[in-house]
Amino acid sequence: MNHPVSSRAALILVDVQPDFMPGGALACHEGDAIVPGIDQLLRRDLFKHVVATQDWHPADHVSFASSHPGREPFDRIPLYGHAQTLWPPHCVQDTPGAELHPSIDWTHLDTVIRKGDDPRVDSYSGFRENHGPHGKRPATPLDEWLRDQGVDEVYVCGLARDVCVLWTAQDAVELGYRTHVLWDLTRPVSPDTDIPTRLRFENMGVDVIESSALD
Template identity: 70%
Template structure:
């Protein structure tokens, strides 16, 4: 068991998979591996984040007249990508994926529930009206349990997973991204994602090699 490490599974939800409203490239391919990893109980603590948006969220293109999904607008002084409506609270697309046994989870952290603030990272929300990035409380929760290292997987590799693992490293955790258990919105972003991770000193690992 990884006694001082936690597994963070980011937004493994049907809306981010083929057929979902914001499908990642091959997003469903990570489901069997994520399920196997949870069943192995290699980590003392396992966390899942869950995108959990109210209807009319500020990150939805449908909330801004004359805009289209994937267009960028300024929001609270920072660029905001506008998304298709996705992971709306209490819809099937927002559920944690039903093909995964989630019984070993210690925490489900719902994010993105503030109508005016998007929330990619499991550790901090995006910039809000006052310019800050409020904490979700996850860092403190992990530290209280003696965690100093995290392995991050899930969706999407180039957005919420990337922001989560970057924040983990910035907040003092040894951070690793389980590359084979992530998928991007588009694979065109993979080269830039790898470069960003390397520049930050974040480990890029394969689950079969690092968790054997």
């Protein structure tokens, strides 16, 4: 079934960065497998609006296990009243692992939303940071940028399916966007999460489709 793309739709490419791919600091399962498909999708020029998010952490970021003596990656700690997973240092500003993937032609990209640059707060969603010291989730510029372009529908893909893609899609729904996830152009941190992640998308009202359906 073909899925026509509206002129009021935007493609959101979440954290397509080498550190989230095999050999990177925080590799997703088969994360590099999405690179050719994303490159091909961009070359099809179906979207009037294209935005990428970019994880962009200082070296002393609060989410890094190395910032918490005695802790290991994937430990969970309380932070500002919420559970925080501690990660290996990744996507450190101005390192090769933090760059947008070099095998993708980014010519059609309109803007980049950097996230996670506040050393005190983690940031999974492209729309809002995680809960910070003041109890709120501060907004990134993404929602304002999309509304300035007249966008009312988003297609989300990238990494990781079960973390940043999930949080971005969830916020998109809460902000009132018609939201689709391009399942074949995402990969998880762990494939064990795929069934519950897909169920969460469906329960949120997210339309889960394949990129081959786009027209």
